[in-house]
Amino acid sequence: MKRVLIIEDEKPIAELERDYFELHGFAADLVHDGEDGLNMALSGSYDLILLDLNLPGADGLDVCRAIRDKLDVPILIVSARDEEIDKIRGFGLGADDYITKPFSPSELIARAKAHLARYERFTSRAAAAGPELDQIQVRELLIDKASRRVYVRGEEVLLPAREFDVLVFMATHPNRVFSKDELFERLWGFDSAGDIATVAVHIRRVREKIEAVPSNPQFIETVWGAGYRFTV
Structure with a gap:
């Protein structure tokens, strides 16, 4: 049984989310507090996290x-904040999806299942790949890829999960040009034009970490x- 942590200060919304997840076979x-939610999340015992932004104790971002x-x-952000800048910040900090309130509970469950399936696919592919394909x-x-670590000139650089996925996807398709729409569809899985900016x-964030001169990239070119194209 997949386990979901719901970090939401509005109790009626939190209980509605819980009821729908339990109805679909989740625990x-x-x-209802940001700091408590963080501590529970870091226990590492959850398969998916729903996160509000306007929280007491600690800001959702x-x-x-x-x-x-x-x-x-x-990590799925579920928030009443519907400004594009909030969505961009959320994606930039590592969120996998951004759902605005009011929302359809059925759509929420569908998106959650899709993200869980995507994570499982990435995990299974990494496990199935032989050692020769791990690097x-x-x-x-x-x-x-096996340890999900990146090194530049021998020094490790830290990439959150989504940035790592972007880099691996492009590096495994070298010299091929992908539009923003294609990358969004391949990596986020939802054809939502309003979120293409992410x-x-x-x-940009990947370039800042792997390029010697981010304004003149040698790996991920525009x-x-x-x-974008990953050049080898």
Whole structure:
């Protein structure tokens, strides 16, 4: 049984989310404070985390960052904040999805299942790949897929789960141009035009960590009018 942690200060909404998850075969725990939610999340016993942003105790975005720094589990933000900047910040801090209130409980469950399935696919593919496929070496960049670690000139750089997925996807499809829409569909799994901007945010953050000069990238290049290309 998959376990879900719901970090939501509005008790009626939290209880509605719990009821729907339990109806669909999940076990769900509720917590109504940001700091308490973070502590429970870091126990590592949950398969998926639902996170509100307006929380007492700790801001939801700070909680998202702290969880992503430690754990590789799907994080779905569910918030009344509907400004594009909030969505971009949430994705940039490692959230896997952003759902605005009011929401359809059925859609919430569908998105949660889709993200869990995506994480399981990535995990199973990594396990199935032989040792010879576990690492990608391109000049001074080394990507260790098995341990989900990245090294540049021998020094480890830390990439949250989504940034790592973006880098691995592009590095395993070298010299091919992907549009923002294609990357969003392949990596996020939802064709939602309003969130396409998160692709550029993640590309920028990856460049800042792997490129010697992020403004003049040598690995992830911009192909103007077309998208992005990982150059080998």
